[in-house]
Amino acid sequence: MSMDRRKFMRVSGLAALGLAGGASRDLLAQETPPDTTRAPLTGSRWALVVDLRKCMAAGDCTDCSQACHRTHNVPEFDNPKDEIKWIWKESFEHVFEEQEHEFLEEALKHVKTPVLCNHCDNPPCVRVCPTQATWKREQDGIVMMDWHRCIGCRYCVLACPYGSRSFNWRDPRPFIKEIKPDFPTRSRGVVEKCTFCEERLARGLQPSCVEACKERALIFGDLEDPDSEVRRLLKERFTIRRKPGLGTQPEVYYMV
Amino acid sequence: MLEKTLSGDRRYWGWVFVLLAIMGLGFIFYLKQFGYGLGITGLSRDITWGLYIAQFTFLVGVAASAVMVVLPYYLHNYKAFGKITILGEFLAIPAVIMCMTFIFVDMGQPFRILNMFLHPTLNSMMFWDSVALGGYLVLNIIISHHTLTAERKGVPPKTWIKPIIILSIPWAISIHTVTAFLYSGLAARPFWLTAILAPRFLASAFSSGPALLILLCLVLKKLTRFDAGKEPVQKLAVIVTYAMAINIFFILMELFTAIYSDMPHHVSHFEYLFFGLQGDTTLVPFTWVSVILAVISLVMLLVPSVRRSEKTLAIACVAVFASIWIDKGLGMVITGFIPSPLGQVTPYWPTWPEFLISLAIYSFGLLLLTGLYKIALSVRKELPA
Numbered sequence: 001m002s003m004d005r006r007k008f009m010r011v012s013g014l015a016a017l018g019l020a021g022g023a024s025r026d027l028l029a030q031e032t033p034p035d036t037t038r039a040p041l042t043g044s045r046w047a048l049v050v051d052l053r054k055c056m057a058a059g060d061c062t063d064c065s066q067a068c069h070r071t072h073n074v075p076e077f078d079n080p081k082d083e084i085k086w087i088w089k090e091s092f093e094h095v096f097e098e099q100e101h102e103f104l105e106e107a108l109k110h111v112k113t114p115v116l117c118n119h120c121d122n123p124p125c126v127r128v129c130p131t132q133a134t135w136k137r138e139q140d141g142i143v144m145m146d147w148h149r150c151i152g153c154r155y156c157v158l159a160c161p162y163g164s165r166s167f168n169w170r171d172p173r174p175f176i177k178e179i180k181p182d183f184p185t186r187s188r189g190v191v192e193k194c195t196f197c198e199e200r201l202a203r204g205l206q207p208s209c210v211e212a213c214k215e216r217a218l219i220f221g222d223l224e225d226p227d228s229e230v231r232r233l234l235k236e237r238f239t240i241r242r243k244p245g246l247g248t249q250p251e252v253y254y255m256v
Numbered sequence: 257m258l259e260k261t262l263s264g265d266r267r268y269w270g271w272v273f274v275l276l277a278i279m280g281l282g283f284i285f286y287l288k289q290f291g292y293g294l295g296i297t298g299l300s301r302d303i304t305w306g307l308y309i310a311q312f313t314f315l316v317g318v319a320a321s322a323v324m325v326v327l328p329y330y331l332h333n334y335k336a337f338g339k340i341t342i343l344g345e346f347l348a349i350p351a352v353i354m355c356m357t358f359i360f361v362d363m364g365q366p367f368r369i370l371n372m373f374l375h376p377t378l379n380s381m382m383f384w385d386s387v388a389l390g391g392y393l394v395l396n397i398i399i400s401h402h403t404l405t406a407e408r409k410g411v412p413p414k415t416w417i418k419p420i421i422i423l424s425i426p427w428a429i430s431i432h433t434v435t436a437f438l439y440s441g442l443a444a445r446p447f448w449l450t451a452i453l454a455p456r457f458l459a460s461a462f463s464s465g466p467a468l469l470i471l472l473c474l475v476l477k478k479l480t481r482f483d484a485g486k487e488p489v490q491k492l493a494v495i496v497t498y499a500m501a502i503n504i505f506f507i508l509m510e511l512f513t514a515i516y517s518d519m520p521h522h523v524s525h526f527e528y529l530f531f532g533l534q535g536d537t538t539l540v541p542f543t544w545v546s547v548i549l550a551v552i553s554l555v556m557l558l559v560p561s562v563r564r565s566e567k568t569l570a571i572a573c574v575a576v577f578a579s580i581w582i583d584k585g586l587g588m589v590i591t592g593f594i595p596s597p598l599g600q601v602t603p604y605w606p607t608w609p610e611f612l613i614s615l616a617i618y619s620f621g622l623l624l625l626t627g628l629y630k631i632a633l634s635v636r637k638e639l640p641a
Contacts, residue, residue, distance in 0.1 A: 081295070081301065081602075082300075084301075085301075095598070129380060150368075151364065152363050153362070153364070153382060155438075158592075159444055163301075163596055163598045169299070169301075191364075246443040
């Protein structure tokens with residue numbers, strides 16, 4: 001097998017990256033230019049409330065996932081085997097298996113429910129990662145990902161009880177419809193997932209799925225702020241979380 | 257001592273060449289995988305670990321099983337194992353190296369693998385597994401090198417080696433326990449979330465490993481002047497029998513808890529294994545073959561006359577090894593993913609590149625094993641002239 005110069009550079013570059021580890025990550029991390037027009041959104045415990053009734057009314061709408069995937073350079077593969085998803089819709093009976101029963105409200109039974117990373121308070125993915133390439137950000141509880149440190153062992157994918165993590169089985173770049181220059185693309189061989197749009201929060205913007213939802217079925221806010229809308233909703237309405245028995249303490253709540 | 261591997265008859269070089277050829281083929285496919293990504297395998301978003309990690313899991317057992325000769329020989333001074341202890345240790349070394357190679361080829365970013373040690377993460381079982389495996393490899397290299405050198409010089413081993421040998425005994429148990437912990441601590445995967453996984457791993461390791469060692473002894477007897485003797489082989493056969501009985505007992509325990517409690521999350525995985533789920537019956541024939549081989553081999557081993565005849569013992573050992581390979585090297589890992597956390601069934605089957613890369617790693621292991629056994633037998637002048 002012949003190896004041209006570019007290939008050699010790529011291989012040795014990867015090797016150097018592996019060896020340099022932590023140091024290289026700071027150099028390579030693509031920084032978003034600071035937006036001086038808005039103050040960053042700050043919170044100490046971000047959470048998302050999903051209003052399923054509103055989501056139901058919109059039928060097969062996929063605005064949230066389209067907006068998210070566009071913003072974050074998520075590729076679109078024809079083969080489901082290679083699929084990468086940050087936020088997408090699944091049937092209610094799959095998302096809430098424990099709640100499913102024979103005579104479940106007809107409308108609810110087939111409602112497509114948005115699912116994403118739950119940004120758990122006690123995230124099993126973080127516990128298993130051998131390189132701390134995924135970690136829980138102390139100041140606001142976002143479960144973060146470092147795509148330059150991840151070794152691609154996929155242990156976090158096993159540990160996640162919600163199927164929220166995707167692995168780049170092949171080079172994603174040729175499959176990105178339109179590359180957004182203000183967000184990094186990923187290389188093959190690393191795991192990725194929703195990061196609650198931490199890059200947008202830093203620019204004072206709401207997560208892109210929240211912004212894209214015309215029904216206002218997604219409400220994002222800080223649970224530590226007693227006056228926040230998410231707190232008010234949780235106080236007034238009945239909400240459920242996915243697989244509460246596992247002790248992961250998800251920060252995505254569903255109003256049914 | 258390494259120079260002993262460089263001389264041999266035509267048969268030896270023929271064998272080495274075949275192994276090297278398979279390794280070369282596998283390496284070409286690895287380069288393809290490296291270029292394309294792990295998407296070249298049958299793995300998918302739902303089935304994230306497959307053939308590679310299953311082989312790793314199975315081979316950790318083979319590596320750990322060396323303790324079944326080391327313990328009686330060094331701790332109980334069971335002299336009959338004197339001749340084969342080195343064979344056990346020399347089986348463990350290639351087994352661990354194969355484990356490491358399987359992990360390496362399974363990484364999405366193999367050149368970053370050192371990040372595991374640059375950012376050691378004490379709460380990750382994967383970190384501990386790499387520490388346990390690396391340590392076990394070093395221990396076995398030190399011990400086998402020292403004892404064989406002493407044997408060549410005709411002097412008793414130095415006393416400082418004894419505590420290292422004793423340490424290698426619990427260490428062998430630890431490598432397979434920590435490997436089980438990789439799986440059994442995940443709330444997300446009910447199939448593996450069972451306290452009996454580590455004991456089960458050990459029982460299956462202590463039957464499949466010594467079964468392989470018996471087969472290796474019989475092969476060596478045929479091909480070389482080495483004869484392990486009747487007593488050690490028979491003693492190993494007894495070990496295989498006990499371990500296999502315990503292994504089957506543990507599997508039945510697992511089945512009872514899952515089926516009697518009838519919790520859907522636990523039952524569905526076994527349903528997939530034995531009958532198939534949502535039309536996916538990929539593993540069903542394998543499961544039943546494994547069950548039948550397990551039962552047949554145990555019955556054979558329990559009958560003294562069958563166990564004592566080397567011919568029938570060999571058949572029983574092949575059955576044990578094959579049964580446990582299917583159980584651990586195929587069923588155990590894949591079934592944990594089916595159904596997925598969202599209740600979906602995604603079929604998995606290894607692709608040709610994945611299969612050939614695995615085959616090449618086994619060839620690599622066999623090459624190392626051949627070299628090491630050649631060294632051991634050359635030192636003892638038990639090779640044909």
